Amino acid sequence: MIEVKNLYKSFGNKQVLKGISAVFETGKTNMIIGQSGAGKTVFLKSMLGLIKPDDGYISFDGRIWEQLSLKEQRQIRKEVGVVFQGNALFDSMTIEENIKFPMRMFTTMTPAEKKDRVNEVLEQVNLEGINDKYPAEISGGQQKRVAIARAIVLYPKYLFCDEPNSGLDPKTAILIDNLIHDLTVRYNTTTVINTHDMNSIMEIGEKIIFLKNGHKQWEGDKSDIFFTDNKDLNDFVFSSFLFKRVKELVQKEGYFG
Amino acid sequence: MYLESIGKYALMLKQVFKKPQKPKVFWENYFKEVEDLGIKSIGLVSFISFFIGGVVTIQTARNLDNPLIDKMYIGYATLKSIILEFSPTFISIILAGIVGSYIASTIGTMRITEQIDALDVMGVNSLNYLVLPKVVAAVSFYPFLIVISMFLGVFGGWVVGNMTGMVLSNDYLTGIRYTFDSFDITYALIKTLVFAFFIATIPSYFGYYVKGGSLEVGRAATQAVIWTSVNIIIFNYILTQLLLS
Secondary structure, eight states, X not given: OEEEEEEEEEETTEEEEEEEEEEEOTTSEEEEEOOTTSSHHHHHHHHTTSSOOSEEEEEETTEEGGGSOHHHXXXXXXXXXXXXXXXXXXXXXXXXHHHHHHHHHHOOOOHHHHHHHHHHHHHHTTXXXXXXXXXXXXXXXXXXXXXXXXXXXXXXXXXXXXXXXTTOOHHHHHHHHHHHHHHHHHHTOEEEEEEOOXXXXXXXXXXXXXXXXXXXXXXXXXXXXXXXXXXXXXXXXXXXXXXXXXXXXXXXXXXXX | OHHHHHHHHHHHHHHHSSOOSOHHHXXXXXXXXXXXXXXXXHHHXXXXXXXXXXXXXXXXXXXXXXXXXXXXXXXXXXXHHIIIIIIIIIHHHHHHHHHHHHHHHHHHHHHHTTHHHHHHHHTOOHHHHHHXXXXXXXXXXXXXXXXXXXXXXHHHHHXXXXXXXXXXXXXXXXXXXXXXXXXXXXXXXXXXXXXHHHHHHHHHHHHHTOOSSHHHHHXXXXXXXXXXXXXXXXXXXXXXXXXXX
16 A cells, blocks of 8 residues: 655646545555546655655655665565556667566576566566567557556566556557556455546546545545546546546446446 | 756766766666667777877977987877876867767656656665766776777877887887876876866756757767867866966
8 A cells, every 4th residue: 555645746836746646556556547648647756755745744665765774665665567658668678688688686586587587577467479679669558568568577566657558549458457456356466547538437447536636636436436526526527528428427327336 | 058057067076976876777787888888989099199199299290300400309299298188188078079969869858758757756866876876987998998099199199100100119209208107197187187077967967958859869979069169268277277377
């Protein structure tokens, strides 16, 4: 479980996070949603330790990040898997080397064990046989799956995904969503997904946090969204004709799922 | 602003010069950097050195056309010019252009494509991982490159002197052995070590702290080349004053 308490962050005079508190549960796909500029990326990067918050704290299963020594923080980082928006695969390395990288740096596994684990995770993301290709030689959807494979290779306790569906076609996007959800259940990870993709929210949003202008405006699960009277959330989620119709149908039936 | 940058550069170096997290990975990266930053530059450095050696010989011969001056001084002057200045300083400036822009743009691209963030969140000291192998590779390999440049420069002078008939082989060879001072080589190699350090670290600084997109990476590469060259020129003067005066 990850707990965030009263998180504040400003850049110059611009306050981006204004006292956000949230709990991200283990074994669930937790989603942070909101419009562009709502503070989602800063929030996620603060949890990853890439941005230092001005105030507040982040706790990983009771371990408060700010109170830990560098060695203890490094230990937590080894328990974290991250899928970046742009995948962040190392261009100079093959797919196999990319996935092996965390094992090379942090384990004493033998070459054969590393190879087996690479093949195992590639199989889990349905990408067998591309070990020797470079990131530039595979499609965007495949790159995303490789990024997921690299993120889970050390069995992370915490999995962070920043806009995992950006730039993907709807079919591949659903595949990626389901993959993340399956891995969350299989490894019992605390998964935090930063997104503004409505399909993802409806597909795998087990706990949703809605941010606006650096504030947490709402939280609930995907079925709660259809029955909320939060105007900002309604404007954000049901802005398209399709989702307005879906909402009407769900409200008429009285449940979603 | 400049002081802030110098402070940031010093803090960067503090992170760079830490014990590698995995020595095996460090040495793998080191050999890769030796190839990228050093071995791949041998061809160009050799080509430039040979022809510049020839040009220096021709220019010296034209300026020493007084019949009272022994022709061996053409070889002597060529050797001095190449060892003291051309090979260590001007080859370093050329390397600052080739290697400096390569380092700044590769690290800068890693920054804007979040590859450095990926290293950081994994718990890897990204500066140590990315920059230390480059520094060690440059500092350990560039002296060899400069020695090759010295040899080929002097050899180019001999070939051109013979081809043009401006200096006879015997005169040239006598000249390059005339009052040979081994400290010249030491001085050149000390300069090379300092310049190699700049060539690896200054572009890394500009690449690592780049913000924005591909345009900014291009600008960072240009800035890296400019500031590396400026530092080479300034420290060339300082080291010459300290070591030769």
